[in-house]
Amino acid sequence: MSTASVAVAHPDVRTDLDRPAVAIGVVSCCGLLVALLQTMVVPLVPVVPALLAVSPSSASWIITATLVAGAVSAPVLGRLGDMYGKRRMLLVSVWLVLASSVLAALAPNFAVLLVARALQGVSFGVIALGMSLMRDVLPAGRVGSGVGLMSSSLGVGGAAGPPLAGLVAEHASWRLLFAAVAAGALALVVLVPRLVPESRVRTGGRFDTVGALALGVALVLLLLGISKGGEWGWASTATLGSLGAAAVVLVLWGRYELRSGSPLVDLRVSARPAVLWTNVATVLLGFAIFATLVMATQILQAPVGTGYGFGLSMTDAGLVMLPLGGSMVVFSSVSARISRSRGPRTTVVLGAALLVLGNAGFATLPGSVWLVMVTATVSATGAALAYSALPLLIMRAVPETETAAANSMNTLMRQLGTSMVAAVAAAVAASLTMEVDGHLVPTGAAFTVSYLAAAGAALAGLVIAALTPAPGADRA
Structure with missing residues (x-):
C-alpha cells in the first residue's frame, strides 16, 4: 500500500460546528472571489492593447495565462491539501489572490500584469479545496448544501464578473477591479483562520515533485493547443505539435504515477x-x-x-x-x-x-x-x-x-x-x-x-x- 493512501486521522473526522452556516459562507466567498477573477477581465481584453501598448493577440493572454496556471496548480494544491491540511492550502491560495491582485492593480506594464494574472490562476484550486474541506469538517447533513453553494459560486462569479467589470471599466480605472479583489482577499485572510476549522484528515507521504512538473508541462501544452488553435490554425505545426507533445507527456506521466509509491494523483x-x-x-x-x-x-x-x-x-x-x-x-x-x-x-x-x-x-x-x-x-x-x-x-x-x-x-x-x-x-x-x-x-x-x-x-x-x-x- 502506498503511503499516500494512509490516513492519520480518526475515521469520523467531521466536526459538529456550532456555526456551520458561517463556515460555509466564508469558504464559499473564497470560491466566489476566485471565480470573479476568471471572468472579470473579459471586458478588458479589447481595451488592453491601447492601455498597455500590446497587440490584440498578446492581450488575450491575460485570460490564457490564468487558465493555464489554474489548470497546472489545481491538482498540486489538492495533493498538498490532502497532505498538509486543506484549510492551510486554502489560506495560501487566498494570500496569493491578495498579493497578485495588488501587483495587478499597480502593474506598470503588460509584462507585470501578465505575471500577476498567472499568479491569480495558481489560486484557482480554492474551489476544490473548499469542497473537500466541507466534507471533512461539516456535519453530515450540511455537506450537500455546503458543497452545492461552493460549487455554484463558480457560475455566480462567472456571471457577475463581466457586468461588474464592464461598469467599472466604462466609468473608472480598470485598476480598481483588482484593488477591489485585493480588499476582498484581505478580509478573507482574516476570516478563514478564525471561522473555518482545519480538517484532521492527512494522507502523509511525500510530495511527488516529478509527477507535478510532468503534469504541469502536459497541461500547459494541452491548454495552449486548445486555447490558441483558432489563432495558430488547427492544422498548423504549432497546434499539432503542442497537442501531440501533450499526449506523449501525459502517457509518460501516467506510467510514472502508476509506479510511484506516493503519486500526485x-x-x-x-x-x-x-x-x-x-x-x-x-x-x-x-x-x-x-x-x-x-x-x-x-x-x-x-x-x-x-x-x-x-x-x-x-x-x-x-x-x-x-x-x-x-x-x-x-x-x-x-x-x-x-x-x-x-x-x-x-x-x-x-x-x-x-x-x-x-x-x-x-x-x-x-x-x-x-x-x-x-x-x-x-x-x-x-x-x-x-x-x-x-x-x-x-x-x-x-x-x-x-x-x-x-x-x-x-x-x-x-x-x-x-x-x-x-x-x-x-x-x-x-x-x-x-x-x-x-x-x-x-x-x-x-x-x-x-x-x-x-x-x-x-x-x-x-x-x-x-x-x-x-x-x-x-x-x-
Missing part, C-alpha cells in the same frame, strides 16, 4: 468507473455550461444589422445576464435537497437535461432580450444543479484521504470543457462570417452551430451520468 482511484466517467461527463457539461457565458453576451452586443444581435452596450449586456448568478444561488440549495432525497446522479441528469434545453433554445437565436434572459436562466439552472452534484459523485467514489486531489482533477475537467467552448466558438465564428457596417462579424449560423454542439455535449453528459455505475448506494 492515484490513477487507480481515478480509473474507477464512478470517478472516470464522472470526470468525462464533467468535461462535456463544462462545455455546455460555459457556452451560455461565452456566447450569450456576444449575441446581446452584436449589431442589430446582423439579424440576431441587439446592439446592447457592454454594461447593459452584462446586466441582462445577471439573473444567471441569482438562479445559480437559489438552485444550489435545491440541488442539495434533490441529492439528499434522490441521489446526486439524479441531480446531474436533471441539470444536464436543462442544459440541453437551454443550449437548444439559444441555437434558435431568440428574437427578444427577454427570450435571451429566459433561455440563459434555464441553462444557469441546469448548471447550478449539475455543478453542485458532480463533486458529491466524486466524493462518494473516493476515500476521504483523496478528496482534495480528486476534486482538483474534477475542477481541471471543468476547465478543459471551458477551454473547448472558447476554441470551438472561435473556430466556427472564423469560418462563418459576414460584413456589417464595414466589420466582419459571425453569422447567425455560427452561433447556431456552436450552441447545437453545446446541446449535444450536454446530452452526451446526461447519458454518461445516467449510465455510470454508482460506487455504492445512490445517496448524498
